[in-house]
Amino acid sequence: MSESKAVIFGSMGPQLSADEKAFFRDERPWGFILFGRNIVEKAQIADLTAEMRECAGRPDAPVLIDQEGGRVQRLRPPLAPNYPAGAELGALYGNDRDKGLRAAWLLSRLHAFDLVPCGINVDCLPVLDVPAPGGHEVIGSRAYGTRPEVVAAMGKAAADGLKAGGMLPVIKHIPGHGRADADTHLELPRVRATHEELAEVDFPPFHALRTELMAMTAHVIYTAIDAEAPGTISSKVIGEVIRREIGFDGLLMSDDVSMNALSGDFAARTRAIFAAGCDVVLHCNGDMAEMRAVAGQTPVLADKALRRAEAVTAAFSTPDDSDGDELRxxxxxLMATA
Structure with missing residues (x-):
C-alpha cells in the first residue's frame, strides 16, 4: 500500500471539482464514501469512483456507501430497487429462522450486484445495534430485531452475502447504538445502562462478528464505562470494551466526525478520535474547509492501523458466480411470505 492518510472523505457532487482533485491528490486519503448527492446514474458513479482512486494514488482504495435498505439507502430506483429495512427481514426470521437468514444473505448479495459495477466495494452494513425501549428511532427499523442472538445471526448472514459479492462489510455502531436516547446527527446521547446490561444485550452481536475487518464507532456516552466522553473519543470504550471485551482487532473507523454529537472544532475532534484509539477518521459532507482541518490533524497510516488497513485491501475478492436475476x-x- 502506498502511503495514505488515515481518513475517509466524501465529496460534494456527482463529479470531483478541481479543488477536490487537487486536495485528494495532496492528502491521499485511504478511502472515500458516497451519498445521494453523488449519485446520478451507474456510469457516472463508476467514473467518479475511478477518479477518486486515481487521486488517492491507489486502485484498491476502498469506496464506501450506506446501502442498508429501508430509509438508509443511497442508490434508489431506477438504479436499485427500494429494499426492505432490517426489521422486515427480522420479522421473516421470527416466522422462519432459515428464511430470515437466507433473506439477509440474499439482500446483501443483491447490494453487491447493484454496487460493484459502480466501483463501490464497501457497504456500511450490517447494523448490529439492538434497540431498547426508550431508544431513539434513529436506529429503529434499521435493526434486525430486539434480541442480540437474532441480530448477531442476521448480521453474520448479511456480512457473508456482501463478501460473496466481492464487497466487504462494516459492522456498526460498535459497541452499540440501540439504547441511545437521541439522534447523534443532532446531539450527544447518554446511555445509562449498567455495564452488565450492556454486556448481556448490546455487546454480543459485535462479539459474534468480531473477526470482520471493519467497524464503525458510536458517538454515544456509556456512563457505566466513561461518563465524560462518547465512545468514538473514549480510550476506555475503545481500549477496554471494543478491543478487549468484545475482542475486535480490525480497522476501527469513527462515525462521521461532522455529527453534532461531537463538540469542538474539527481539528480538536480529529485529534481526540486518534488519541482515543480509532484507526481512521470518517468525514462525510464534502465541506472543503472542514476536510482541510481534519486532514491537518490526520496521521499517515502506520503500525497497527496500517496492518489493519492492509488486511482490508487484501481481502477484496472476485464475486461468486451467482445469477443476479435468479437471486432477485x-x-x-421470500419477502412475499413475510
Missing part, C-alpha cells in the same frame, strides 16, 4: 426472484419470493 428468490428474494422476492
Amino acid at each position: 426472484e428468490a428474494f422476492a419470493q
Whole structure:
C-alpha cells in the first residue's frame, strides 16, 4: 500500500471539482464514501469512483456507501430497487429462522450486484445495534430485531452475502447504538445502562462478528464505562470494551466526525478520535474547509492501523458466480411470505 492518510472523505457532487482533485491528490486519503448527492446514474458513479482512486494514488482504495435498505439507502430506483429495512427481514426470521437468514444473505448479495459495477466495494452494513425501549428511532427499523442472538445471526448472514459479492462489510455502531436516547446527527446521547446490561444485550452481536475487518464507532456516552466522553473519543470504550471485551482487532473507523454529537472544532475532534484509539477518521459532507482541518490533524497510516488497513485491501475478492436475476426472484419470493 502506498502511503495514505488515515481518513475517509466524501465529496460534494456527482463529479470531483478541481479543488477536490487537487486536495485528494495532496492528502491521499485511504478511502472515500458516497451519498445521494453523488449519485446520478451507474456510469457516472463508476467514473467518479475511478477518479477518486486515481487521486488517492491507489486502485484498491476502498469506496464506501450506506446501502442498508429501508430509509438508509443511497442508490434508489431506477438504479436499485427500494429494499426492505432490517426489521422486515427480522420479522421473516421470527416466522422462519432459515428464511430470515437466507433473506439477509440474499439482500446483501443483491447490494453487491447493484454496487460493484459502480466501483463501490464497501457497504456500511450490517447494523448490529439492538434497540431498547426508550431508544431513539434513529436506529429503529434499521435493526434486525430486539434480541442480540437474532441480530448477531442476521448480521453474520448479511456480512457473508456482501463478501460473496466481492464487497466487504462494516459492522456498526460498535459497541452499540440501540439504547441511545437521541439522534447523534443532532446531539450527544447518554446511555445509562449498567455495564452488565450492556454486556448481556448490546455487546454480543459485535462479539459474534468480531473477526470482520471493519467497524464503525458510536458517538454515544456509556456512563457505566466513561461518563465524560462518547465512545468514538473514549480510550476506555475503545481500549477496554471494543478491543478487549468484545475482542475486535480490525480497522476501527469513527462515525462521521461532522455529527453534532461531537463538540469542538474539527481539528480538536480529529485529534481526540486518534488519541482515543480509532484507526481512521470518517468525514462525510464534502465541506472543503472542514476536510482541510481534519486532514491537518490526520496521521499517515502506520503500525497497527496500517496492518489493519492492509488486511482490508487484501481481502477484496472476485464475486461468486451467482445469477443476479435468479437471486432477485428468490428474494422476492421470500419477502412475499413475510
